[in-house]
Each structure stands twice: as structure tokens, then as C-alpha cells.
Amino acid sequence: MFFHLIITTDCNLRCKYCYEEAVRDIGVDVGVSFDYDLPSEISYDVNDLARFCSLDPDCSLIFYGGEPLLQIDRIKQIMDRVPAKRFLIQTNGTLLHELDANYIRRLHTIAVSVDGRESTTDFFRGAGTFKKVIMNVRHVVKQGFGGELIARMTVMEPVDIYEEVRWLLDNDEFSFPSVHWQLNAGFWNDFERRDFERWVEDSYNPGIRRLVRFWVDQMKKGKVLRIYPFLGIAKSLLEGKPSKLRCGAGWANYAIQTDGRIIPCPSMWGMREFYLGDIRNSSPIGLPEVFVGDRCHDCHIYRWCGGRCLYANVLKRWSWSSYRLVCKTVENLVNSLRRTLPQIRGLIKSGVVKYEDFQFLEFNGCEIIP
Template sequence: MLYFVILTRICNLRCKYCGNNPDPSIEPIDITYTIDDLKFFIEKDPEPVIAFYGGEPLLRIKLMEEIMDKIRAKRYILQTNGLLLHKLNPKYLKKFDTILVSIDGRQEVTDYYRGKGVYQRILRNIKYIRDKGFRGDLIARMAVSGKTDIYEDVKHLIELRDPGFDHVHWQLDVLWDSPPYQRYENFDEWLEEYNRGITRLIKYWINEMEVKRKVPGIVPFLGIMKSLLFNEKVKLRCGAGIDAFAITTSGRILACPIAPEFEWNILGDIYNSSPMELPGKIEIEEPCKSCEIYHICGGRCLFANKTKLWGEEGFKKVCKTVKHLVNELLKVKPEIEQMIRNGVIRIEDFNYPKYNNTTEIIP
């Protein structure tokens, strides 16, 4: 199973959309358990995957290295804002299977949300880690908000070269906080533009396959198309409460890493719980389970499903983006199947992700 290990709750950026709240009355700023405590819990799982998370986990590089030295894991994953990647020792850098770097698209969009100069610092640092021997999956992880043009920003990131990314994923800046729509001038109009951009981006994706005989690594498209091609019936794709859990700085175990303040999200702790007793303690609820695309979507987000911070109306508006995405991919499924039959691309190209690498698939 996948374990998000929250190394610290502080961050070295203050992004406009971020809800990170390092309030010590909710959870300690830094870990209060010992690495031996963590090891005792995680190694009860025969095939653990450890994802280092924050805050910004690279503010605690020595702690991360100590965990990697002491705790056996099948894979190591890192989610980072990228500003401190140049401080990673190549010995540990090469141990990561996946590194996800927060970047929001073009320079002007990234720097607007994350701070002036951040875009260029990220590009310098991803070049550094490639030069130093990182050969794993490098994912651009976008937060998509009011200033985003989904077509232009995803296309920009997927076409970057030397340095570039293997895959691009995004999450919508929706349903995290209230009042609703506070980072949008007109949310309804933005949604319409976003949906048009998704349609255009799918056409680009198909054209790239036809012309270059290669499937661009656009994660939501890959993950959903994989399910359509293999006739998969999925549950909550992020795995929260199923095969993915977060370990807080106090040692509590959460289904979802972003919500330590909610009782429904707390499943146990590393001192008294066993990994194998965690799955199934919490599940997605209505209206998701009755939705006509539930078997493809799996329920967009456990946190949003439980809290509905934008009310039923806001929740349904966001759901329409998922339905649009799925329906547009269903339209191009025959073209993809034909390209597979013709040998232009391979069905194996859609087998992504091969394990839970922290990309939620559904934006």
C-alpha cells in the first residue's frame, strides 16, 4: 500500500490557492514519533510504497534520508515544490521511482500563483536531477485555477525538452475551501472555457499519436483511457482509505493527507494500528455511487464528497467537468483502438500508472 509520510507541515512558498495550515493545535509542525516507530508500522506491510509529503518535505532532507536508510520500501516517491531539489544527494535521488514537481504551466501562470522566479528555479532543478542520474518518472503536477488555460498550460509542460517532464497531471482548485469560487472572476464561464480546453487538448493528444506514433503523457487521459480500453471498473482512484494512507507528524493515520482536522478522516495511528486493518474503514458516499460514470470515475475526491464545502450546487458543477472529460475520451476511443490495430501505438502505452504514484487521475 501507499503511505504519505508528512515530514513537516511548513513550506517555503505561500501559493495563492494553498490551504496548508501549519497550526500546531491540529498537528505538530514536525514529527514527534521515532523512525523506529514508523518502521515498526510500515514494515508490517510486505510491499510498502513511501511518498514523502508536506508542507515541503525537502525542508527535512536529513530526516528523509534517514527514513530511506532505515525503512525498506518497494518504491519511494517525492512530492515537492522543486525549489530544493538541487540539495538532494544523488545517492538518494536515484532511489526514487517517481518525483512530482508542483508547476502550474507557463511561466506567467506559475509565477503568478507560486511566486516570481519559481518557474525558472524549477526548470534549473529538474535539469539538475536528470544530470545527477534520476531516471524515474518525472511528473509536472499542476494546480488549475482561475488564471489557467488548460490547453495552453498542459501543452506547454508536455512539450518542454531538456529539461522536460515525462508526464503532466493536474488538480482543479475547487471544493477545498469556502466561500466558493473565491479565486475565480466568473466560475461558470471559467468552467465552460475549461471544458472547451479539454476537448481541444484531447484532439491535440490524438494528433500527436497519429503524427509521432507516441502517446503523450497526459495523466488524466492515460488513466481514464486505460480503464476504457481494458474495461476496468474502478473505485476511488487516488486510493484514499483503500490502498493509500497518510501518516501525520503525530503518527495518526489519515485516509486523505490534506484533512487532519476532520474526525471522519482519522483511521488510527502507527502505535496501535496494523496496515492490513485500514482498508475499507471509510468509503465514498452519495451522490457519487449512483452516478452513471461512477465505474469510470470512482468518485472524484473523498474530501469533496465528505465536506461539500461549496454545497450541492458547487459539487455538481465540478462533477460536470469529469463527465465532460469522460465523454470526450469515449468519443476518441475508436480512433485509439484503430491506431492500436494498425500498429501506430501499443495498448501497453496506456498502462499508466502501473502502481499508485499519488496521481489521482480524475482532476
Template sequence: MRTSSYNIIVKVDNEAGRYALLNSYTHAFDIVNQNVYQYLKNQSEYWDIFNETKEKLVKRGYMTSLSKEDETELVKRLLNKIYDEVRLKNFGFHFIISYDCNLRCVYCYEYPVLNGCACLPKCRITKEQVDKAYEIIKDKDKDRTGKRSIHLYGGEPFLAENYEVLEYIVQQGKDLGYMFSVTSNGYDLDNYLDFLKENSKIFSFQITIDGVEDIHNKRKPHYKNKDSFAKIASNVDSLLKIGIPISIRINTDPYSMERIDELLSYFKEKDWFQYKNFKPYCALLRKDVPINSTKENISKEMFTQSEFYRTFCEKDLSEKCEGHFMCQDFEVQSVLNRLLLGKYVHHRSCFCGAQTSNIIFDPLGDIYSCWDVVGQKEQRVGRYMPDFVLENRAADRWFNSRVSEQKCVNCKYVFFCGGGCLANAYRVTGKVKSGECNDYPRLFGYGIRQLYNKKRD
């Protein structure tokens, strides 16, 4: 018997000498003492534990009779099995209405294709293209196993001039029983209020507000008048009142985190927390996204993912909002809570649907699988005009991206992080492959300590 290579061990109590012990493929999760920790670490004659404890360690997968190589092969088979169960199944469908936007966000990862050196035509998706996309949607989802929500994206999907084609897209999807989730900057939504009120049951929105007015306007200026905060806030207010779920994303760096309490106070003044359909959350403004600004309102020192989450927790931001304010943690707390309660947790064989089942229709007739690389021709996975074609080599780069074939197969976190974001890896390394885990091990360890302290208190 040997200690499993896929044990995650985190010291959670210095005073009592306690450790959280978790096995990533059996999903066993326990708190153990110093003796058990030393036994698993050393497995030598100088450390011993009761036979009953040894039996439990074996039963729960913390110890194994497999060699290191055989255990890695077991993990590889599990990852491939899980991946094959979801690959090119249960599709998620998305429309990019146009590569046009009315804001000039300083951190926009689409900047090169929207307004930069690789700028694409500002044409809108046509009714002919929408018809073709829905033919594909009906064919790919004929068994009704896919996601029941179609996503609308851009550029900015809800530009005022997009009204006619948006109405056309929504009516067709509504007739087929789909709902619609939207990523919007919220600026032109006042042009759609009657339409959204009529269809309030089938819409949900993510809208970004990056801080109080002065912060937001510097980071997300309108291309004409520079001021976007007041109009976006007014539109959020209107959507909440007609019952549409709104997720407010706050892209956060150290500077905006210092002033996050001001933004929460604004939300409270607007009385937005009274709405059950209002869900604000902080997301990390990442180092790998270039900042197109020389202004001092962007921190020179950026957060790592674990620093960002730790700062959020230390400021007690969720508690200040009675649990209605969240932090993007890639489901770490949710997973740990479910494991602690003995509830089922899916093993991850990839980071997201970009590696398995996303079909994104763009206005140029191209298909992508990942939001973060739309418009980058070299990353398209195929075309849908005049016919649906997945281009083998390009499609395999995303739809056959197996974490089992990368260094991640040897990592004890692989079943939780899925190998990390491929778009992030592409920006950092120039290659579409797993392995850029974005500080995940430290984030996971901090999440375990947070959970232990909450349960102990």
C-alpha cells in the same frame, strides 16, 4: 428480457447513425447502428432486430432477464465483493515530514493547517516516530503484498532543514526494499542533489510548474522572495540529468490553458522532452478548492472536468508533444482503450486507496488515509504513537465507505468512477460519502467520442 440499467450509450457518429454501447459490469463494448439503439431504448413492437443480434445483446449483457431491482442487487453484491478483496489489504504507506512549506500557493487546500486559521505546529517527524512507523509497516506488510513504494509528503517534505530526518527515513525504507515517490514543490532540492544522485534508482518525483514564469510566480510564490520558478526549473533540470523520473503537474484553469503552448515551448527549449523520465501532465484547478488570491491571474470562470479535458484535446497538446504530454482524465482513455482491445479492466468499488489501504503517518502522531484532509483532526483515522490504533468511528468513515450503500449503486458509471472523490465530496457537502462525481458522465462520454474519432481516422 429488458434492457440493462447499466448500459452506457453514446452517439458517436451523427451522419452514419452509430452509437457506442458499453455495459459497465460485463465490460462489453460495441458500436451499434440506429436500429439496435432504438430497440434497446424502446423494446416495443415498433422496433425489431434480427434474432442473432438479440442473442448477442443478451450474451454480452446489454439485455437481461433480471428485474431492475434484482440487477441492482447483483451490482451491489459485486461492489461489496470487490471492496472486501482490497479493504485494509495491500497497504500504501506515506510520511508527512512536517506541516511546513516554503511556498504560498494561492490554491493550497492545506492552507488552513499550514498557515491559516487551523495552523498546526511546524515540528518535523522525529526519529522515534519514524521507528514506530516502520514497526507498523513491517507488521502490516509482513506478507510483502503492499505497494513497494513509500510516499513522502508535506507541507513540503524536501525543505532544506528536513535533511537529517529524510535521510533517516530513506535509509530504513531502502534497507527493507522500498522505493520512494515524492510530492514536492522542488524549491529546496538543490540541497539534496548529492543524496539524490546516490539514491537515484529508488526515487521518483511529482513537481508542480503552473505555467510560464509570470503565471507560476503569482500562483506559487516563495514566502520570502516571491520568485520560485527559476529555482524550481533549475532543480528539475538537475534531477532529470541524474536520471530521476519527474512528473510535472500543471494545475490548469482557462487562463493558464490559453498560455499552455508557451510552457511547452519552454520545456522544449530546456530539452526536457529528450528524457524518458520526464512526464508532464495537466490537472484541473478545481472549483471546490478556495483561491486565496484577489489577483486577476486566476480565472473567474473555472473549467468543469469535461470542459478541461475537451479543451486539452481540441488544442492537440498531446500530439504537439508526440504523445509525451498528458491530461488528467481519471484513466478514462486508458480504460476505454483496454475495453476496445478486449483486455482486462478492474471493476472499481471505490475512488482511491483513501477508502481501502492508505496509512499516512503525520508528525503529530496521527494517522490519515487521504492526502486532501491531512491535519484536519476530525478526519484522522487513528494514531500510531505510542501505539497503532484505528479509531472505529473515524476509521469506518474512510475504510468502510461502501459505494454500494450510496445512491451511486444505481448509476451506470459506478464501476468506472468508483463513486467519486470523498475529499471532494467533503469540501462540497461537508460529508464523507460517495456521490459527488465531478462531471464524470460527461467526461466519459467525451472520452468515448474521442476514441471513436481516433480509430475512425
């Protein structure tokens, strides 16, 4: 089982799609009862986490925040005491240089928030962020990090998905071996003041189709680029295996709040009706499963989509007609990949690429359905 471990709720950045939107949201009634008294840092005994994790031989912990590296001593303490099968981290990357090399080398995956080129990243994340992130990813590689390094983008208008992903995969500053992105859509009450529909139709959906063509063209040269949303769906299509909610939230990937309570996903922080257990008296095996997305059951691509974002489905910050636009992006993505399936199968059959090239660690924090 995978667990996002919320180390702290503090963050050293003030990103547009996170901090700025959260500030606008203060005091808004979203029809859900929240716990407002949660500690901003871990308040449970790390030995309780060790006991909890030891009950599951596959226990994988993903350090998460806020910005988890604001609490480096806590991270080190957990890595020293908790018998997890693997440790992963999702970080904004600005403090990675402060983590000692022997801990860096023990991480299985480092997912770093970066939205693309310098101008794009700094526009959303603040001036100077990009340079710090690039300096630090170079640093972790120099320190001997041998795990998977994933550029984790948050994508919204006016981003050109094709250009930014291509840049992250291949540039003169630091070419990321893996890229994932999540659409900033449906999380906040922001639809009316955005230009989402036009952007989806004119930029994002055509960009995805172009990117899929580029992905397959690279396969013809023997290389399966680790573009996560594509990898995840292509793998399912190749195996003929439908998926539940692909991020795993509420069935394969849970989150542990700073007070030790267990929730389906880190974004569902403080939502009382979704408290599923407590590390002090629950087992990681057999936690209750949660699915929210009734509209999905009748959807013709549900098998391949798996449903999108539990959190967005609970809060319903976008009306169904607005949310349909998000589903259309999923449809476009799935159909673009479906169309390439005969070609991909042919490339595997002729030995140009291998089936294993499409494998990855599921529930590593990449939601797959962006």
C-alpha cells in the same frame, strides 16, 4: 499499499490556492472536529515506521508536506532505515538541489509542482519560483535520476489548460515527460468570489476536448503522451474496469500524520473522526476503508469517475449546485475520452501504439480525476 508521509507541515512558499486560502479559513467552523495540537514535524520513532512498512511487501512511501524537502535529514534517515518497496516525493521543487544524488537516484517518482509557463507558475506560486523549479529539475536529471518526473499542476481560472499542458510537454526550457493536474475546486469556501462557472464553460471544458484531440493525434504518430488524467481513464476504459476513488484515498492510498496516526488522505490532516490507525500498533494490510460521496452512487459515470475528492465531499465547502459544475468537468473529460476509444483501439490493433503505453504506477499521487 501507498502512504503519503507528512514529513512537515511547514512550507517555504505561500501559494495563492493553498497558503492564502488557508489563512482566510482560520477559525471558520467547517463542522468537523480537528486536532489542533499535532506536531509540525515527525514526532514518532522512525523504527516504528520501519516496522509498520515491513508488514507490507508493497509498502510505498510518498514524501509529502508542507514541503518535505525542508526536512532533508529526516528523508535521508527514512530512506536509510525503512524497508519500503519504493520512495516517491511530491515537492514544490525549490529545494530539490539540496538532496544528495544517491538519494535522488533512489526515488521512483518525483512530482514537482509547476502550473505551466513562467508567468502562470509565478502568478500562483510567487515570483522566481518557476526559474528555481526548472533549474532543479534539470539538476536532478543531470544527477542521474531515472524515475518518472511529473509536472503537477494546480489548475483554476484564468488558466488555459490546453496551452499550459502543451507548453509543459514541449518547450525550450525543460520538457516534462509526464503531466498531471488537479482542479482547485471545492476545497475552500471561495465559490462566490470566483468565476468558476464561466471559466469551466468557456475555457476549461473546451480546452480538455482540444487536448484530448491533440493526445490522440500524437498517438497516430506512435506516441502516447503521459497526460495522467487521460492515461488513467483511458486505461480503465480499454480494460473495461471501473474504479473506486481514483486517487486511492481511503482504500489504496493513506496518509501518515507527523504524530504517526493514519488518515485517508493528507488533506484530512487532524480530522479526528477519520483517524484509522497508528503506525505503532496497526498493520498496513486491512486498514479500514472509507468512502464519502453518497451522491455518486446514482451517477451515470460513477464506474469511470470513481467519485471525486473524499476531502471535498467531507467538508462540502461548495454547495451541491456549485459542485455539480465540477462533476460536469468530469463528465466532459470522461465523455471526450470515451469518444476516442474506437480510434485508440484501432491504433493499438494496428501496432501504432501499444497497450503497455497506457500503463502507469497506480496511486503514485496522481489523482487521475482532476
